[in-house]
Amino acid sequence: MLNKNKMAEENSVMVVAVLAVIASLAAAGISYYSAISVVPKIVGYQVYGSTNLTVESFAMINFTDSSVNWGSGKVNIGKTKAYLDTRSGTVTDGNWTAETTGLMLENLGNVNVTLNLSAGKTAAQFIGGTNPAYKWWIRDNETGSCINVTGPSNGFGGWADPSTTSITICNPLRFLIASNEIRIDFNVTVPEDATKGARSDTITAIGIATT
């Protein structure tokens, strides 16, 4: 009888122990799952102490001159092409209105940004006709604004075909007031058989905070 009671007691302890193991295993599993699901999402997290002042990062780029518009015109009679250039501010062999400023883009935020630019169209899509040309030239409007790492092939410091995919121009475009603005000039060659009518393209700038 005594032996039977002892066995029953041991069985009860065994059941309790098994339940404890299951509960403990579940707790460890939940902790592990929580940890591995949170850690990859952490970009920055506070490890020690507390902060009583937070300076928010604010990225804002803005085309302070957001339009290049040569108006209406045509290739002069007797000429095969007209040349429109915002950098020199001239129109040659055509009667469009000269544009003396290109686009101006400023970083108005409080962080440096990686600046990506893209055009919506190629020369053929924008102008049409035989051998049209459509190029941009990007440069600092304020010295030291754009830290360029890719060279003039993308248009920084020289004429280049605008990219229809987003490419990095400045890394970074700085935010300090005295050095936070770039200028984008355009050079368009309009052939005599160019597509008639209103022609336009959209330039898209994307600034992503570097920190």
Add this chain to the structure above:
Amino acid sequence: MDTKKVITTLFVLVIIFSLLSITLNLLYGGKTIEVVSKPKSVDKAQVGLFIEGRETGVAVTGNSISNVGLYVE
């Protein structure tokens, strides 16, 4: 199988899993986690012109008619 050994083993497992759980909670639990996404800004600009049709016609770039003559009696 000795019941005592089984029970002892089970409790050792309980202790191990509990310690593991405590460790994970100490490492990652109870912290203020701030997920920081990088601020982003987008702006657009326009480049455009209107291309007119050219007038049709003939351009006269030069014209010259000369008569050279004499009368011989």
